[in-house]
Amino acid sequence: MVCTLDERKIFKSVPDERPPYTIVIPPPNVTGVLHMGHMLNNTIQDVLIRRARMLGKNACWVPGTDHASIATEAKVVQMLRDRGIKKSDLTRDEFLKYAWEWKEKYGGIILEQLKKLGCSCDWDRTRFTMEDDLSEAVIDVFIDLCNKGYIYRGLRMVNWDPAGLTAVSDEEVIHKDVNSKLYYVRYKIDGTADEWITIATVPPETILGDTAVCVHPEDERYAHLKGKFCIIPIVNRRVPIIFDDYIDKEFGTGALKVTPAHDINDYNLGLKHKLEVIDTLTPDGKMSEAAGHYIGEDRFVVRKKIAKDLEASGHLVKTEDYKNKVGYSERTDAVIEPRLSLQWFVNMPEISKPALEAVVNGNIKLIPDKFISTYRYWMENVKDWCISRQLWWGQRIPAWYDESGNFVVAKTSQEALAKFAEKNIKTNASAIKQDDDVLDTWFSSWLWPISVFDGFKDPENKDIKYYYPTNDLVTAPEILFFWVARMIIAGLEYRNDIPFERVYLTGIVRDKLGRKMSKSLGNSPDPLELIEKYGADGVRVGMLLSSPAGNDLLFDESYCEQGRNFANKMWNAFRLIKTGSLTHHCVNPETGRIATAWMKSKLNEQLALINDSYDKMRISEVLMIKYKLFWDDFCAWYLEMIKPAYGSVAVDTETYNTTIDIFENLLQILHPFMPFLTEELWHELKNRNNRDCIIVSTWPKQSSPDNAILEGMTHAQNIISTLRTFRNEKGISPKTQLQLLTKDKHQTTFDDIILKLANVSSIDKAESFDKGFAFMAGTQEYAIPFDQHIDTAAERLRIEKEIAYNKGFLDTVMKKLGNANFVSKAKPEVIASEEKKKSDAEQKIKSLEQQLNMMS
RNA sequence: AGGAGCAUAGCUCAGCCUGGUUCAGAGCAUCUGCCUUACAAGCAGAGGGUCACAGGUUCGAAUCCUGUUGCUCCCA
Numbered sequence: 001m002v003c004t005l006d007e008r009k010i011f012k013s014v015p016d017e018r019p020p021y022t023i024v025i026p027p028p029n030v031t032g033v034l035h036m037g038h039m040l041n042n043t044i045q046d047v048l049i050r051r052a053r054m055l056g057k058n059a060c061w062v063p064g065t066d067h068a069s070i071a072t073e074a075k076v077v078q079m080l081r082d083r084g085i086k087k088s089d090l091t092r093d094e095f096l097k098y099a100w101e102w103k104e105k106y107g108g109i110i111l112e113q114l115k116k117l118g119c120s121c122d123w124d125r126t127r128f129t130m131e132d133d134l135s136e137a138v139i140d141v142f143i144d145l146c147n148k149g150y151i152y153r154g155l156r157m158v159n160w161d162p163a164g165l166t167a168v169s170d171e172e173v174i175h176k177d178v179n180s181k182l183y184y185v186r187y188k189i190d191g192t193a194d195e196w197i198t199i200a201t202v203p204p205e206t207i208l209g210d211t212a213v214c215v216h217p218e219d220e221r222y223a224h225l226k227g228k229f230c231i232i233p234i235v236n237r238r239v240p241i242i243f244d245d246y247i248d249k250e251f252g253t254g255a256l257k258v259t260p261a262h263d264i265n266d267y268n269l270g271l272k273h274k275l276e277v278i279d280t281l282t283p284d285g286k287m288s289e290a291a292g293h294y295i296g297e298d299r300f301v302v303r304k305k306i307a308k309d310l311e312a313s314g315h316l317v318k319t320e321d322y323k324n325k326v327g328y329s330e331r332t333d334a335v336i337e338p339r340l341s342l343q344w345f346v347n348m349p350e351i352s353k354p355a356l357e358a359v360v361n362g363n364i365k366l367i368p369d370k371f372i373s374t375y376r377y378w379m380e381n382v383k384d385w386c387i388s389r390q391l392w393w394g395q396r397i398p399a400w401y402d403e404s405g406n407f408v409v410a411k412t413s414q415e416a417l418a419k420f421a422e423k424n425i426k427t428n429a430s431a432i433k434q435d436d437d438v439l440d441t442w443f444s445s446w447l448w449p450i451s452v453f454d455g456f457k458d459p460e461n462k463d464i465k466y467y468y469p470t471n472d473l474v475t476a477p478e479i480l481f482f483w484v485a486r487m488i489i490a491g492l493e494y495r496n497d498i499p500f501e502r503v504y505l506t507g508i509v510r511d512k513l514g515r516k517m518s519k520s521l522g523n524s525p526d527p528l529e530l531i532e533k534y535g536a537d538g539v540r541v542g543m544l545l546s547s548p549a550g551n552d553l554l555f556d557e558s559y560c561e562q563g564r565n566f567a568n569k570m571w572n573a574f575r576l577i578k579t580g581s582l583t584h585h586c587v588n589p590e591t592g593r594i595a596t597a598w599m600k601s602k603l604n605e606q607l608a609l610i611n612d613s614y615d616k617m618r619i620s621e622v623l624m625i626k627y628k629l630f631w632d633d634f635c636a637w638y639l640e641m642i643k644p645a646y647g648s649v650a651v652d653t654e655t656y657n658t659t660i661d662i663f664e665n666l667l668q669i670l671h672p673f674m675p676f677l678t679e680e681l682w683h684e685l686k687n688r689n690n691r692d693c694i695i696v697s698t699w700p701k702q703s704s705p706d707n708a709i710l711e712g713m714t715h716a717q718n719i720i721s722t723l724r725t726f727r728n729e730k731g732i733s734p735k736t737q738l739q740l741l742t743k744d745k746h747q748t749t750f751d752d753i754i755l756k757l758a759n760v761s762s763i764d765k766a767e768s769f770d771k772g773f774a775f776m777a778g779t780q781e782y783a784i785p786f787d788q789h790i791d792t793a794a795e796r797l798r799i800e801k802e803i804a805y806n807k808g809f810l811d812t813v814m815k816k817l818g819n820a821n822f823v824s825k826a827k828p829e830v831i832a833s834e835e836k837k838k839s840d841a842e843q844k845i846k847s848l849e850q851q852l853n854m855m856s
Numbered sequence: 857a858g859g860a861g862c863a864u865a866g867c868u869c870a871g872c873c874u875g876g877u878u879c880a881g882a883g884c885a886u887c888u889g890c891c892u893u894a895c896a897a898g899c900a901g902a903g904g905g906u907c908a909c910a911g912g913u914u915c916g917a918a919u920c921c922u923g924u925u926g927c928u929c930c931c932a
Contacts, residue, residue: 170931325932374860374930381931477929512867514928545883546868552928554868562884565897576894621870624883639894721901728889728901735892809878816876821915830876837878844878 010695011120013060015466021052022060022470024449024500025121026483027129030065031072031106034113034527036509036517036555037476040547043540044506044619045474046119050672051614052471053120054699060467061120062452063111064127067103069394069441070164070172070331076102076393092392092436099393113528118536118675120695127452129444130395137456138395138444139411141494146409150347151387153399153407157264158343158386159327162285163334166390167343169440169482170383173327173336182322183307184253185315187213190229190238197222197230197241198317200252202324203262204310205302207232208291209280212239212258214269216247219254233315234306235292242273264338281337283390299337344388344397344437352382355488358498364488365502367617371480378481385486387440394438401435402427446486449473449499456494464495473500476508504617507552514554530560537674538564544623544673566627567677570670573635574681576643577663591752592655595641598713599662601705602633608702610669623673630666637717638662641753660685665700716750718777723758726773726784737761741769741783774851779840781847792855799855803848810841 013020023045028038045061053059076099077087087095111126127134145151158167183204186196197213210232215222225241232239246269247256260270261279270277280291287294287302294302310316327336356379358364359372366372388397400416401407406427408419413429420427450456455464469491475484484503491499510516517524530539541563547553606629613622642655664685671678671694682694719740727734740754740763751763769783773795776782816822816834823831 175931370861377859378930481930508929548869551862551869556868556884558884559868561897568897569895572895572898574894579894618870621882624870627883635895636899640899643894724900725902731889734890734900806878812879816916819915822876823915825915826876833877840878 008690009124010693011061011122012124013058013122015462016058018056018058020060020467020471021049021055021057022062022467023049023472023474024062024452024470025064026473026475026479027064027066027127027445027448028110029068029071030103030108030110030128031068031075032065032110034110034117036524036527036543037506038110038114039117039527039539040506040509040543040553041474041476042114042117042119043543044504044547045472046117046540046675047544047619047672048472048474049120050675050695051699053695054668054671054697056698059120060122060125062125062127063114063119063121063123064125064448064452065107065110065129066441066445066448067128067130067394069389069391069438070161070166070168072099072103073391073393074164074331095392116528116531116536118540120675125452129441129448129451133454133457134444134447134451135395137447137451138439139398140456141447141490142395142439142443143398143409143411145346145351150351151344152347153342153344155340155342156345156384156386157267157338158341159329159336160283160339160341161329161332161334162281162283162337163332164329164391165283167339167341167386167388168329168331168336169386169442172330174330175325175327177323178326180322180324180326182252182320183310184317184319185233185257185310186317187230187232187257187315189225189241190231197225197255198253199255199257200320201257202322203299203303204306205287205294205299206259206262206280207257207306207310208235208287208293209259209261209278210237210239210257211260211270211275211278212242212273214242214244214247214256214258214273215254216249217243217245219247219249221254233310233313240273242269242275244269244272261340262338267338267340277340279340281339283339285334285337300335343386344399344439346385346387348382348384351493352379352485352489354492355379355485358488358492364498364500366480367502367504371477371505374477375480375485379485385440387443388435388437389440390436391438394441395444397435397437397439399435400432403431407435442482442486445483446490447494449487449491450494468495469498470500472502472504474504474506477505478508480505502617507547509553509555512554512556514552517555525555525557530557534560534564535567535676537567537677541566541623541627541673544620547620548618566631567674569631569635570667570674570677570681573630573639573663574684576639577659578685589652589655591756592642592652592658594709594749594753595638596655596658596662597706598709599634599638600658601707601709602638602713603629603662603665603700604703605705605710606633607669607700608705611702626670626673630670634662634666637757640757668694668697668700671695671697712747712749713753715747715777715780716754719754719782720758722775722777722782723760723784726775730786734759738784739764741766741772741785743781745780746782769851769854771854774854776844776847779843779847781851796852796855799848799852803845803852806841806845806848810838810845813837813841 025045026041049059049061076095079102080087080098107128114121142151159170159173161168180202182200182202184198184200185204185207186198189195189197199213201207213230215225222241226243228241229238230241231237242258246265247254258266258269258275260267260275260277262281269275278290280288281299282288285299286296287299289295294305297305307316307319328334329336356376359366359375366375398411399407399409400413402420402425406420406423406425408416408423410416410419413432413434416432417427417429420432447456449470450464450468453464453467454461455468473484487499491497508516511523515521515523527539534542539560542560543553545559545562606625610622610625613625642659664682667678667682675695679694682688723738723740726732732738736759738758738760740760742763742765744765746765748763754760754763766783769781770785772783772786774781774783813834817838
């Protein structure tokens, strides 16, 4: 080929009169590299896109990347550190210059990798969440939501990442089981000489921030402490003992130390009981001035120190081993600390209602639908979304503060000044300062299905009107909430329409032991090495062979091996057809006629199943049907039927041409899964021009199969298999010809094929069977005269076993039919089928008994 | 603590919604025989499951209901 499909812009889509089929890619992290999850996800999208294109839709797959603020910023900081530059020594602008430099260098690697996978994206449409137009949309949406009252700024307990120095969302916290210690510490009751209350805590360093001790109001052990105070050790602070039924009497000692600054539940207790809030941690996880002790030391160092100090002062009662869950930052792996801070939030309950409705009422379909209840549960309990991040890489929050802390939300400083003026706040350009924080990356990507078509910049443009709502979204269930749900919210809010019709949720790719693939485990194969080793088509097939929607895929390289073997099989079939003996000789035209008629019917029969499974998004089932259709039906049966015996010279152009047609149809059907090989063979098969590519060919039209031929062939296959088994068991070479005897009912249509595939010399009618091997295919009787030594006893045993089986079966049928309840209650067609079973079984038994008699 | 889901051949999964298809199917793996001029990355065959367990509903249960056990995910 002179130039690639991509270069010929075959993946390109522009609005036209055809119906659109649109997918927006879940944008991968711009600095990321392809991992197994991407492979699975994008292969599925490509399969859907390619089939839609062949169905005559205007297929548009929009690629792109997101800026992944925390991950990217962390990488840039690392790069700077390697060059001996500290982020804190740089201005914001200087830092961003480095960040963009990094992005230009490494951004887009992943898109190149997707091309190697064969992804047929419209690469001209590649977008990036931080490019100007998309950023402007983000800022406009922020301002709009502020104006609508959905966004507010508030003091909240957030998940603080002390390594990343930013708040992260609940979804970015990974809870892990860890072995900790539970410290039992006693606090002296104020005004007593030797009276104590003992609390249990995992992080004893937070004692420095304690502002109360809380017990259950009905806990008799502590009833006498009502109105009393106790003394916090080390800091010697006098704090109240409060009573609240929030307390679990059974846990620890039933007495809870309350640290409102560092625990969300304690914070709520603090609000309720009006407790003082003492923030004892610095942003980077060290003890703050307010802690009063251990200032500037890391919290984990202090944890050990304070335990010793408490022991020395006689406050430590005991320690216990304790298993608990600790939150870690998904990005930096630092232990997350709950921390009070001023952040920006989206008020979710109200704005998310239509999005809940859209899924519950079926406007948007989740596949598999078991995710609907999960989605509903989350949306009904949705919490406000913390959207500010203490980073520089991202869209800077358009809020402006004056010197006394008043703020307005505005796109530019000029507009901000105007807004201050409106509020009658006197200030000036040099006195106002923009918020230092940026917006959560999801606050960009929730606009993705709209912003990639410039739906914010130009809401009435041709693209957005044509492509939106998109058709399918393919993504991982892990981000159902923090991405999918939010896109639905944004879509309904800003287009008054859903962003996509269906969401296909893939499984998570795990290793064969069921562990998630991760860098630290080192259990993930390198996707590009896999492609190198098995070919992109082989890997694509391997990925999809066993990945039912929503179920995890236990990946094993042997799947790719299977994929490669299949590609190899296709190649070999091509060789037979195009360059092998088929081009020179062929079977007699009659055999060819039957064979092609059967194969065409088989193809149509299976194509109906394939189309149906596609519609139900059962992708691995689609693949398996195609796999068997090609390998079993086409190669193992059809090609063997028409393949000429050595030395045969009969030429039959019609059969040959039909075979090419069928092979082309099979290539088309397989094309979405195996784009490279099918395209290559498509061009090898015939001399086609640059435009005549399989990727833009028309999906084969399904017509009704000839059922008589299908049934007849199944019967013939039955006979052939029995003869092959017979040879196998008797050790008769496939080269030895056999004679086949039939009775009246036998249809001769497939005789040629039986002769060929079972190496039978002749098929003759006989009144009755003499000595030899008698068998049944369906309800018909056949025999092979066989005069070599036959183990009569073994044959008798075989037939007797078969009789016993059929009698047993007949018994169960008779029992049903003899049951008055069954006959009166079962549906007529069920009864009819039982009657048929009965007569078939009776006839079989009769024939088998005859055979038995003949042997004696 | 709560919510959701899963349990079918050695492995990965269909079938279950809507009970009845010759006493459960596939792919891979296994075993047997084959280097047959498209293909040993192959060909032809074979074996392999009391459908997790216990009850119940029904003429009839892998399929519907209840309970038990084990596992996974989500959220505390």
